Amino acid sequence: MKPTQTSNLTLHMVASLDGFISKQDGTVDWMHSQDQYDKGVALTEEDIADYLASIDCYVMGSHTYELALQLGWPYGDKPVVVVSSRSLSSDRASVSFFHGDIVELVEEQLKARYQNIWLVGGAALAKAFLQSNLVDKITLSIMPIILGGGTLFFDFIGKEIPLHLEDVKAYQDGMVELSYAVK
Numbered sequence: 001m002k003p004t005q006t007s008n009l010t011l012h013m014v015a016s017l018d019g020f021i022s023k024q025d026g027t028v029d030w031m032h033s034q035d036q037y038d039k040g041v042a043l044t045e046e047d048i049a050d051y052l053a054s055i056d057c058y059v060m061g062s063h064t065y066e067l068a069l070q071l072g073w074p075y076g077d078k079p080v081v082v083v084s085s086r087s088l089s090s091d092r093a094s095v096s097f098f099h100g101d102i103v104e105l106v107e108e109q110l111k112a113r114y115q116n117i118w119l120v121g122g123a124a125l126a127k128a129f130l131q132s133n134l135v136d137k138i139t140l141s142i143m144p145i146i147l148g149g150g151t152l153f154f155d156f157i158g159k160e161i162p163l164h165l166e167d168v169k170a171y172q173d174g175m176v177e178l179s180y181a182v183k
């Protein structure tokens with residue numbers, strides 16, 4: 001018998017040690033670490049490609065979408081759903097826009113179609129998803145830096161969310177990846 005496949009929504013974010021996901025000036029060079037941790041795991045281009053290939057769909061807030069357009073589209077042809085109340089449009093066939101109830105978006109639209117759904121920010125949409133209990137897993141990549149200010153990842157979510165630590169990996173560039181399941 002074919003095993004039942006469950007859909008998961010993973011909230012993925014890159015943050016500084018002091019919990020910021022963005023600098024006040026918007027620059028992203030801090031996300032590329034020059035650190036060297038010899039005991040860390042080496043990441044090859046092939047590993048990254050395999051990892052990205054496992055993602056079926058990306059969801060993001062409109063600010064994150066607009067930033068991705070400015071910085072260079074990193075999502076290839078994978079389906080991307082942008083949550084916005086504005087009438088945005090895109091030339092890319094892979095991009096669609098959603099305005100409405102995010103519970104309906106996830107439970108009725110995304111989970112019916114995709115298995116590995118990635119919420120990639122930003123802070124406002126992540127907060128809304130956490131508050132609505134829509135996040136199954138959290139993957140946090142901590143870079144070896146203290147930014148001292150900017151946009152906080154967990155900005156007063158207003159509720160307690162117990163987690164189960166599933167994995168911890170340290171990489172050669174000093175990045176530490178924490179993977180949690182939401183209980």
Ligand SMILES: NC(=O)c1ccc[n+]([C@@H]2O[C@H](COP(=O)([O-])OP(=O)(O)OC[C@H]3O[C@@H](n4cnc5c(N)ncnc54)[C@H](OP(=O)(O)O)[C@@H]3O)[C@@H](O)[C@H]2O)c1
Nearest residue numbers: 013014021022061062063064084085121122123124125128
């Ligand atoms: N370090 C990382 O991994 C990472 C990843 C992603 C983003 N970021 C950073 O995060 C920042 C952007 O985050 P952000 O918090 O400003 O914006 P965001 O979460 O990307 O987008 C917020 C927008 O999403 C739309 N939205 C629709 N429904 C919503 C709901 N229920 N709750 C909240 N938003 C909803 C609204 O768009 P409309 O106004 O169009 O209606 C809202 O203004 C950028 O500085 C970016 O660099 C960092």
